[in-house]
Amino acid sequence: MTSILNISMRDFKGLVFTPMFYFIASLCAFLLSYSFVRNLIDFAYSTSASQVAGAVKYSIHQIVVVSHISITNIILIFAVPAITMKLISEEKKTKTYDLLLTSPITSGQIVIGKFLGGLFTSLLLVFISFLYPLALMLFTKIDLGILFSSYLGLSLVCSAYVAIGLFCSSLSSSIIASVIMGVVFNLTLWFLSQGTVYSESDLLVSVMDHLSIGDHLFSFIKGSLKLSSIVYFLSACGLFVFLSGRVVESSRWR
Amino acid sequence: MINVKQLTKNYGDRCAVKNLNFTVKSGEVVGFLGPNGAGKTTTMKIITGFMAASSGQVCIDGDDVYEHPLKVKSKIGYLPETPPVYNDMYVKDYLSFVAKLKGLSKNIIGGNIDYALEQTQLQDVKGRLIKNLSKGFKQRVGIAGALVSKPPILILDEPTVGLDPRQVAEIRKLIIRLRGKHTILLSTHILSEVQAICERVIIINKGEIIAEDSLAVIAKKASVASKFEVDILRKEDELQKTLLNTPGVLEVERNGQKFYIQINPEQLSTESLTKAIVNSGAGLTQFKPSMNYLEKIFINLTTSSDHKEL
Numbered sequence: 012m013t014s015i016l017n018i019s020m021r022d023f024k025g026l027v028f029t030p031m032f033y034f035i036a037s038l039c040a041f042l043l044s045y046s047f048v049r050n051l052i053d054f055a056y057s058t059s060a061s062q063v064a065g066a067v068k069y070s071i072h073q074i075v076v077v078s079h080i081s082i083t084n085i086i087l088i089f090a091v092p093a094i095t096m097k098l099i100s101e102e103k104k105t106k107t108y109d110l111l112l113t114s115p116i117t118s119g120q121i122v123i124g125k126f127l128g129g130l131f132t133s134l135l136l137v138f139i140s141f142l143y144p145l146a147l148m149l150f151t152k153i154d155l156g157i158l159f160s161s162y163l164g165l166s167l168v169c170s171a172y173v174a175i176g177l178f179c180s181s182l183s184s185s186i187i188a189s190v191i192m193g194v195v196f197n198l199t200l201w202f203l204s205q206g207t208v209y210s211e212s213d214l215l216v217s218v219m220d221h222l223s224i225g226d227h228l229f230s231f232i233k234g235s236l237k238l239s240s241i242v243y244f245l246s247a248c249g250l251f252v253f254l255s256g257r258v259v260e261s262s263r264w265r
Numbered sequence: 266m267i268n269v270k271q272l273t274k275n276y277g278d279r280c281a282v283k284n285l286n287f288t289v290k291s292g293e294v295v296g297f298l299g300p301n302g303a304g305k306t307t308t309m310k311i312i313t314g315f316m317a318a319s320s321g322q323v324c325i326d327g328d329d330v331y332e333h334p335l336k337v338k339s340k341i342g343y344l345p346e347t348p349p350v351y352n353d354m355y356v357k358d359y360l361s362f363v364a365k366l367k368g369l370s371k372n373i374i375g376g377n378i379d380y381a382l383e384q385t386q387l388q389d390v391k392g393r394l395i396k397n398l399s400k401g402f403k404q405r406v407g408i409a410g411a412l413v414s415k416p417p418i419l420i421l422d423e424p425t426v427g428l429d430p431r432q433v434a435e436i437r438k439l440i441i442r443l444r445g446k447h448t449i450l451l452s453t454h455i456l457s458e459v460q461a462i463c464e465r466v467i468i469i470n471k472g473e474i475i476a477e478d479s480l481a482v483i484a485k486k487a488s489v490a491s492k493f494e495v496d497i498l499r500k501e502d503e504l505q506k507t508l509l510n511t512p513g514v515l516e517v518e519r520n521g522q523k524f525y526i527q528i529n530p531e532q533l534s535t536e537s538l539t540k541a542i543v544n545s546g547a548g549l550t551q552f553k554p555s556m557n558y559l560e561k562i563f564i565n566l567t568t569s570s571d572h573k574e575l
């Protein structure tokens with residue numbers, strides 16, 4: 012456990028205190044600020060409109076927070092691979108990989124440590140995004156339970172992206188290749204359920220829906236903590252961390 | 266202590282190392298000498314558990330590297346060809362990271378870092394960012410990382426390659442200081458390095474061991490030079506004829522009044538050679554041993570096989 016934390020703390024510092032991360036974080040903040048303000052304006056319009064027509068009233072959560080979270084998710088799809096790309100690729104390039112592989116630790120400890128390092132870093136972006144709805148509390152009443160469940164969901168999505176990014180990073184010693192692979196992987200998982208719209212087979216549809224990230228995240232956003240969704244995210248992390256471990260181990264056999 | 270048996274490594278169908286057998290005893294300083302591409306790095310990567318052998322076995326204190334990787338790795342300090350340093354870390358933080366990686370307990374980490382800094386004389390730069398250090402210093406940080414767990418065995422892969430002469434001298438001095446504290450296996454393609462640092466040498470070429478000797482034996486042979494540079498004043502043709510008829514003279518090259526004479530020291534002593542030259546009345550003005558025994562085997566053994574292939 013200490014060796015895992017040792018690796019993850021080193022990676023966390025190595026990932027956060029870089030111009031690259033500052034750039035990603037400020038870009039993230041910029042995009043979120045822009046979209047958040049737009050969402051607030053939309054919300055203001057819709058509430059005034061509904062007063063006139065007596066239509067269904069939407070809560071601020073449904074209008075502002077939900078779309079804020081989906082914007083954050085889109086940012087994460089691209090930002091997380093850009094953060095995690097360095098985890099293993101960079102070590103291969105600078106030969107510090109040799110140090111890790113000749114130290115008295117297992118491949119499993121290496122990849123779990125790196126996963127946590129990447130996760131702590133990526134969660135900083137989730138935290139930045141969390142500040143916006145939190146700030147709303149100064150002006151209006153917000154359902155905290157539903158907010159927390161949404162962000163728990165988003166954090167789980169984020170950890171799945173990190174595990175995927177780690178796996179892509181382990182596959183290649185080129186950081187560019189690992190970013191591209193990571194983004195493609197993330198998008199695939201996201202759009203998996205879209206491909207089944209015209210499918211005849213109910214089984215296929217339900218399998219694809221279950222595999223795709225979207226439905227699981229939406230159950231969190233609606234405020235329901237489904238065990239199956241938690242298991243889905245944790246097993247996605249477990250699977251990709253495990254695969255990264257196998258890739259690291261296999262490099263000893265070339 | 267290190268026991269290598271029938272070690273073979275193939276990269277695809279390319280054979281990098283073939284049936285290596287050697288042992289390194291506790292406390293020894295052994296030089297692993299061979300030209301580039303001989304298989305030194307490959308052998309070291311297998312000993313340190315970085316990768317697995319295709320066949321054969323490496324044991325450290327009787328434990329197979331493959332079967333007990335964690336136990337074996339904790340006994341080895343390894344400096345790869347490129348020092349495995351993180352450019353974005355401070356020297357001291359790096360050493361503390363490596364110490365934790367090696368599984369040292371908290372209460373001895375501080376002391377071990379001081380030991381590594383002291384041995385490598387890095388105290389003055391311990392607060393510097395590794396990125397900003399010179400190549401020689403990065404190499405020393407790499408060595409400090411190998412030392413920080415005070416491992417019984419040190420494996421250093423070409424520790425002086427790519428450094429300027431002053432840095433080379435410093436690293437050699439550093440390794441000499443470590444003699445007696447650790448068992449050291451060091452690879453190099455520079456012969457004089459082995460002579461300066463090691464007690465025993467294993468010469469490897471094209472993945473096979475071609476000679477293995479203790480440096481004491483070699484030093485004795487080395488003092489017996491086998492090639493001489495001779496300057497004379499006259500009678501060049503006559504001298505050349507005499508020399509070629511002397512048993513034990515292998516080769517005579519002539520360049521004006523300068524001769525390069527290659528002898529077999531076992532057949533002809535240096536004394537008899539000088540006598541023969543003086544007696545020929547050629548007017549000897551200079552007599553200089555130009556190559557010693559170790560150099561000769563190194564060059565003969567490692568180049569002759571190349572010639573055969575050409």
Ligand SMILES: Nc1ncnc2c1ncn2[C@@H]1O[C@H](COP(=O)(O)OP(=O)(O)O)[C@@H](O)[C@H]1O
Nearest residue numbers: 276279281299300301302303304305306307308
């Ligand atoms: N990863 C690799 N893939 C394929 N061939 C390799 C690899 N590493 C080394 N080799 C080959 O194995 C041989 C031995 O290399 P190496 O052990 O690095 O030699 P040395 O360290 O003595 O210079 C060389 O012919 C080299 O080309």
Ligand SMILES: [Mg+2]
Nearest residue numbers: 305306346423
């Ligand atoms: Mg080498």
